[in-house]
Amino acid sequence: MAALLLPATLLVLGLLVAPMAMLFRISLNRYDAAQMMQEALTAENYLRALADPYYREVLGTTLGVAFTSTLLALLIGFPAAYWLARMESRWKSLATILTLFPLLVGNVVRAAGWMALLGRDGAINAGLIGMGLIAEPWPMLYTTGAVIAGILAVVAPYMILTLAAVIEGIPRGVEEAAANLGASPMTAFRRVVLPLALPGVAAGCVLVFILCMNAYATPVLLGGPQFKMMAPAVYDQFVRGTNWPFGAALAFLLLIVTLALTIIGSTILASRSRSR
Amino acid sequence: MAGSRLQRAAFGVAVTGAYGLILAPVLAVIVISVFAQEIVSFPPTGFSLAWYANAWEKREFARGFATSLQLALAATAIGVPLGTAAALALARARLGGLRGALNTLLLGPLAVPGVVAGTALYLFYVRAEFWVDDDIKGTLPGLVAAHVLLTIPWTVRLVLASLQGLDRAAEEAAANLGARPFTVFRRITLPMLRPGVVAACLFSFIQSFENLELTLLLVGPGRTTLPVAMLNYLEFRVDPTLAAVATVQIALVGALMLITDRFVSLSRVV
Numbered sequence: 401m402a403a404l405l406l407p408a409t410l411l412v413l414g415l416l417v418a419p420m421a422m423l424f425r426i427s428l429n430r431y432d433a434a435q436m437m438q439e440a441l442t443a444e445n446y447l448r449a450l451a452d453p454y455y456r457e458v459l460g461t462t463l464g465v466a467f468t469s470t471l472l473a474l475l476i477g478f479p480a481a482y483w484l485a486r487m488e489s490r491w492k493s494l495a496t497i498l499t500l501f502p503l504l505v506g507n508v509v510r511a512a513g514w515m516a517l518l519g520r521d522g523a524i525n526a527g528l529i530g531m532g533l534i535a536e537p538w539p540m541l542y543t544t545g546a547v548i549a550g551i552l553a554v555v556a557p558y559m560i561l562t563l564a565a566v567i568e569g570i571p572r573g574v575e576e577a578a579a580n581l582g583a584s585p586m587t588a589f590r591r592v593v594l595p596l597a598l599p600g601v602a603a604g605c606v607l608v609f610i611l612c613m614n615a616y617a618t619p620v621l622l623g624g625p626q627f628k629m630m631a632p633a634v635y636d637q638f639v640r641g642t643n644w645p646f647g648a649a650l651a652f653l654l655l656i657v658t659l660a661l662t663i664i665g666s667t668i669l670a671s672r673s674r675s676r
Numbered sequence: 677m678a679g680s681r682l683q684r685a686a687f688g689v690a691v692t693g694a695y696g697l698i699l700a701p702v703l704a705v706i707v708i709s710v711f712a713q714e715i716v717s718f719p720p721t722g723f724s725l726a727w728y729a730n731a732w733e734k735r736e737f738a739r740g741f742a743t744s745l746q747l748a749l750a751a752t753a754i755g756v757p758l759g760t761a762a763a764l765a766l767a768r769a770r771l772g773g774l775r776g777a778l779n780t781l782l783l784g785p786l787a788v789p790g791v792v793a794g795t796a797l798y799l800f801y802v803r804a805e806f807w808v809d810d811d812i813k814g815t816l817p818g819l820v821a822a823h824v825l826l827t828i829p830w831t832v833r834l835v836l837a838s839l840q841g842l843d844r845a846a847e848e849a850a851a852n853l854g855a856r857p858f859t860v861f862r863r864i865t866l867p868m869l870r871p872g873v874v875a876a877c878l879f880s881f882i883q884s885f886e887n888l889e890l891t892l893l894l895v896g897p898g899r900t901t902l903p904v905a906m907l908n909y910l911e912f913r914v915d916p917t918l919a920a921v922a923t924v925q926i927a928l929v930g931a932l933m934l935i936t937d938r939f940v941s942l943s944r945v946v
Binding site for chain 1: 680683687690691693694695697698699700701702703704705707708715716717718719758759761762764765766768769770771778781782784785788789790791792793794795796797798799800803821822824825828832882885886888889892893903906907910911914918919922925926929930933934937941942
């Protein structure tokens with residue numbers, strides 16, 4: 401019976417674990433213009449990435465976009481998740497499909513949609529000019545705002561589905577009890593629903609933050625050539641350059657920073673939910 | 677109560693806003709795919725379906741579509757049986773302390789960011805090409821191997837979830853009535869697993885079809901997947917031809933979701 405595990409396990413070991421171990425080993429090598437790579441055991445690629453003003457700015461932009469998008473996703477996702485979780489009719493199945501659908505359509509397709517909405521002659525500029533609110537098209541595409549809107553739309557379904565799963569598990573009775581005891585809907589939400597939903601908030605934020613940190617298509621297409629986040633910067637190292645050790649170090653830096661922040665974040669959220 | 681009515685309205689606006697945000701880009705793509713003019717501007721001068729024919733005539737899209745379709749079918753055909761077998765063993769075999777570690781390992785491809793896994797696989801393929809003295813990146817087998825990796829965690833997760841809700845009494849009854857183990861598996865276990873396996877096929881196919889990050893460094897000249905072809909095109913412009921291609925992908929995903937929903941309620945799967 402246990403032999404059934406063998407093919408899948410070997411596949412993951414051979415095509416994920418081994419290549420990642422190799423990537424890590426390469427990140428400790430030294431770049432050499434003539435031979436491309438010299439065997440070494442050095443942290444200099446990591447130190448160079450952290451010292452270089454360009455990559456510090458890229459990392460800063462990535463963190464800024466990821467934090468902003470995660471927070472906004474929580475804010476817009478919570479009401480939608482509550483609505484989805486408390487729905488009882490046969491429409492619930494349809495609403496779930498509607499939440500899942502954009503997520504499965506793919507990031508490139510959705511980025512194309514944002515380009516049509518936010519462009520110079522796009523739907524939003526045309527609408528604003530048509531209403532006489534602005535005279536000239538407002539530059540929206542290829543800005544940080546466009547990237548955040550695009551990423552937000554990508555991650556919001558994950559947040560909604562994660563939160564909804566937890567909210568569904570909160571008995572309606574506790575909310576009704578709070579209301580019967582005189583709590584206003586806002587108070588009942590703040591004192592009852594939100595504390596009980598905290599594990600979902602933690603899970604949703606961690607998942608969404610990881611997705612934001614590693615976003616590729618959205619920053620490339622909606623940020624334009626000047627805007628750089630970490631994931632596209634990592635690929636540039638391999639597509640445009642030949643410095644494998646440095647590219648490998650950048651990839652691991654992204655992985656390590658993301659992992660460290662998600663561990664810190666979930667520890668804080670877990671201790672807060674325990675203290676209540 | 678006025679306050680409660682206001683809160684109710686604010687709640688409605690918040691929910692509508694959230695769904696507006698996540699559905700707007702998808703709707704925008706569908707709408708501009710039927711605009712008459714080649715340069716996208718609002719309002720449209722008229723409507724036309726000519727772009728769908730135009731998209732099919734563009735080789736990069738037609739071939740990208742063919743590649744992505746082959747790739748997704750092959751990855752699903754290989755990955756779902758492997759993942760289902762692994763999920764069965766995870767749920768039923770005596771694994772002791774290894775169970776947790778194996779479970780984490782098999783869900784690993786979902787946890788490692790696509791960019792990191794893609795970079796690692798790219799360098800791994802380049803190295804392996806030296807060893808076997810043959811092309812790996814840019815070939816269909818190389819891409820299929822990478823995409824099978826995507827299908828494993830989804831299959832394990834979905835099949836494992838449906839195994840946990842499974843009543844073992846029916847299997848025991850069949851065995852007591854004299855059915856051999858393989859017959860029990862084929863006639864009892866497999867049919868009961870069907871919702872999980874169908875959902876696994878759907879998610880595997882879609883994950884493979886729309887994957888960008890893991891694929892980006894592994895495609896080669898003349899062998900590009902549809903999402904990579906769309907990304908390259910979009911770095912210059914968005915036009916109704918591209919939107920037509922994207923709409924075909926939207927329609928494909930939508931159709932697959934509706935078909936799957938007939939077999940297994942999607943609101944229970946995710």
